[in-house]
Amino acid sequence: MTEMNGKKRRPTQVVFENVSKRFGEKQATKDVSLKVPGGSFTVIIGPSGCGKSTMLGLAAGLDEPSEGYVFVGGREVAGPTENVALLFQHYNLFPWLSACDNVAFAFRNRGMPRKEARRRAMELLANVGLGDYADKVPDELSGGMKQRVALVRAFAMQPGLLLMDEPFAALDHQTRRIMQNYLLMTWQATDATVIMVTHDLDEALYLADRLVLFSGSPGTISEVIDIDIPRPRKLDEDFLASIRQRLEAHLEKEVAYDEFTEAELAKVMGFASAGQA
Amino acid sequence: MTGNRPESKLFENSIPNTAEHNGSKTDKSTSAEVSQVRTPRSATVKPSRMSMAWSEAGWLLFAWLLIAALWELGAYTEVLNPRILPPPSETIPYLLQGPAPAGIGAQRTTFIGAILDTLSRVAIGYLLGIFAAMLVGALIVRYKALRRVCFPIVQTLAPVSPVAWIPFAIALVGIGSPAAIFVVFMAIFGSMTVSAVAAFDSVPEEMLKVGRSLGTSSTHMWTRVIIPAAAPDLMVMARMSFFAAWMAVLAGEMAGINSGLGYLIILGQQMYNMKLVMVGIITIGVLGFAIDRLLLLIQRRLLWWEYRR
Numbered sequence: 001m002t003e004m005n006g007k008k009r010r011p012t013q014v015v016f017e018n019v020s021k022r023f024g025e026k027q028a029t030k031d032v033s034l035k036v037p038g039g040s041f042t043v044i045i046g047p048s049g050c051g052k053s054t055m056l057g058l059a060a061g062l063d064e065p066s067e068g069y070v071f072v073g074g075r076e077v078a079g080p081t082e083n084v085a086l087l088f089q090h091y092n093l094f095p096w097l098s099a100c101d102n103v104a105f106a107f108r109n110r111g112m113p114r115k116e117a118r119r120r121a122m123e124l125l126a127n128v129g130l131g132d133y134a135d136k137v138p139d140e141l142s143g144g145m146k147q148r149v150a151l152v153r154a155f156a157m158q159p160g161l162l163l164m165d166e167p168f169a170a171l172d173h174q175t176r177r178i179m180q181n182y183l184l185m186t187w188q189a190t191d192a193t194v195i196m197v198t199h200d201l202d203e204a205l206y207l208a209d210r211l212v213l214f215s216g217s218p219g220t221i222s223e224v225i226d227i228d229i230p231r232p233r234k235l236d237e238d239f240l241a242s243i244r245q246r247l248e249a250h251l252e253k254e255v256a257y258d259e260f261t262e263a264e265l266a267k268v269m270g271f272a273s274a275g276q277a
Numbered sequence: 278m279t280g281n282r283p284e285s286k287l288f289e290n291s292i293p294n295t296a297e298h299n300g301s302k303t304d305k306s307t308s309a310e311v312s313q314v315r316t317p318r319s320a321t322v323k324p325s326r327m328s329m330a331w332s333e334a335g336w337l338l339f340a341w342l343l344i345a346a347l348w349e350l351g352a353y354t355e356v357l358n359p360r361i362l363p364p365p366s367e368t369i370p371y372l373l374q375g376p377a378p379a380g381i382g383a384q385r386t387t388f389i390g391a392i393l394d395t396l397s398r399v400a401i402g403y404l405l406g407i408f409a410a411m412l413v414g415a416l417i418v419r420y421k422a423l424r425r426v427c428f429p430i431v432q433t434l435a436p437v438s439p440v441a442w443i444p445f446a447i448a449l450v451g452i453g454s455p456a457a458i459f460v461v462f463m464a465i466f467g468s469m470t471v472s473a474v475a476a477f478d479s480v481p482e483e484m485l486k487v488g489r490s491l492g493t494s495s496t497h498m499w500t501r502v503i504i505p506a507a508a509p510d511l512m513v514m515a516r517m518s519f520f521a522a523w524m525a526v527l528a529g530e531m532a533g534i535n536s537g538l539g540y541l542i543i544l545g546q547q548m549y550n551m552k553l554v555m556v557g558i559i560t561i562g563v564l565g566f567a568i569d570r571l572l573l574l575i576q577r578r579l580l581w582w583e584y585r586r
């Protein structure tokens with residue numbers, strides 16, 4: 001996955017220009033403009049339902065914006081392309097295919113013969129220590145291993161852009177830490193641009209070059225924070241700790257108002273402040 | 278498919294519950310460490326599954342021997358009237374020797390002939406029904422207009438008793454195999470289409486997105502993603518449909534299609550040959566059971582990945 005097709009290509013820039021997206025009556029995002037530099041690691045955080053996944057869907061070409069434009073690598077997005085890889089929390093792997101065939105699936109779609117595709121897939125899995133599990137089906141793998149296989153496949157396509165929607169949210173704390181480092185290692189060997197959505201502030205601070213804060217419904221960008229600290233990072237560092245406080249303050253007032261009535265919210269917040277007194 | 282999802286929720290309640298297949302197991306294994314993996318169990322699973330099959334067969338045999346013994350006892354003590362309920366000691370030899378051809382004229386049929394008639398009808402009607410239901414189900418999922426127009430029709434056809442089609446079938450194609458096949462088809466087509474739509478609809482949105490983003494063409498989306506993903510649900514419904522098909526062919530044969538196993542029972546009734554009725558019932562039970570087991574075997578083969586653990 002390190003060889004880059006011989007010729008050097010320009011890192012993939014992503015641009016959202018006054019993007020609004022409606023699903024029927026529901027306005028998911030409103031007038032969002034964002035520039036994601038090529039080769040950077042951007043993390044989107046924000047309350048539930050503010051349109052984060054919607055943004056990824058637009059960049060992936062799985063949805064069209066209702067208004068505005070989305071450019072990936074200088075071209076307006078028109079449908080999914082192999083230049084863009086996707087990673088979700090679940091359902092990345094097809095349960096009816098072995099780990100090897102799951103990775104080979106991508107190659108097969110490019111018209112590579114089955115044998116050759118499987119050979120390449122085996123190689124990639126062996127490279128990351130998953131050689132012994134190549135013939136296991138996803139149900140036989142742990143959650144972390146499933147995500148690792150999915151990551152291997154995503155990078156196997158040598159994508160210019162990797163879109164990740166809470167990819168590690170279902171993993172336990174320890175595994176999540178390992179996966180974050182694993183992701184950084186793999187990503188740094190490529191020129192891929194990464195946009196990741198997460199609810200985990202530690203994860204955001206640990207990974208991001210740039211944090212994009214969304215706020216509630218309809219979704220808009222309320223703040224963009226650049227984090228110019230070399231990796232690997234220590235989260236108790238002063239600068240990161242101060243950003244963390246800002247994020248917490250932001251999210252506090254962005255509670256998902258969609259999900260609570262005002263009375264219910266008052267009750268819960270009342271309980272919390274009574275606890276502190 | 279994307280746009281159809283909210284709409285499809287409407288129909289969830291009308292579908293038999295097959296939720297056990299809908300991804301509930303994907304979440305189980307998330308807490309394991311990266312370096313840790315389940316020990317391969319396939320080596321130990323196989324013999325134990327074999328021995329379980331044997332013990333299941335043993336109990337089945339035992340249960341039926343018990344019933345036969347009680348029956349025999351009942352007939353011997355004349356608690357059960359042997360003229361109406363002939364005991365196994367009479368029925369089994371009668372079955373093994375093969376009942377003499379029964380009926381008159383064109384309706385005359387041998388035991389083996391009746392079995393072959395019924396089996397071929399159910400096989401053809403069943404396969405046609407499953408195939409048509411998957412096709413129509415796929416079209417309904419694929420085209421919004423069809424979902425609006427065809428789906429309600431299919432849903433209202435599904436609960437119509439297959440026997441209700443018999444007059445129509447006989448008037449259209451006459452008595453005989455085509456009418457029986459038609460009845461079998463109608464027995465499963467509606468409910469199987471409704472299930473197929475539900476199965477296709479419940480393929481996780483994320484899985485479809487991943488498939489598309491991996492460059493899968495829209496034909497391959499069906500053959501390589503949607504159908505395999507829906508296969509567990511489809512298979513469960515196909516097995517259930519078999520029972521409906523089996524009932525339907527027999528009911529049809531009894532109610533006017535004058536040949537096959539169902540008709541054999543009617544003949545037994547008309548000639549007051551209760552042994553023949555008994556033989557008919559036993560044959561129907563044994564064949565139905567055997568075919569269901571065969572379908573289970575096919576399911577294991579087809580859905581091999583679900584039986585790896």
Ligand SMILES: Nc1ncnc2c1ncn2[C@@H]1O[C@H](COP(=O)(O)OP(=O)(O)OP(=O)(O)O)[C@@H](O)[C@H]1O
Pocket residue numbers: 023024026027028046047048049050051052053054055217
């Ligand atoms: N296909 C769709 N049809 C109708 N409404 C949709 C669809 N997709 C998203 N929405 C709505 O758009 C809004 C934004 O959804 P989105 O999934 O982008 O939120 P999110 O920020 O990813 O939330 P979460 O953190 O919970 O994942 C939500 O109110 C959601 O209900």
Ligand SMILES: [Mg+2]
Pocket residue numbers: 052053054165
């Ligand atoms: Mg989301």
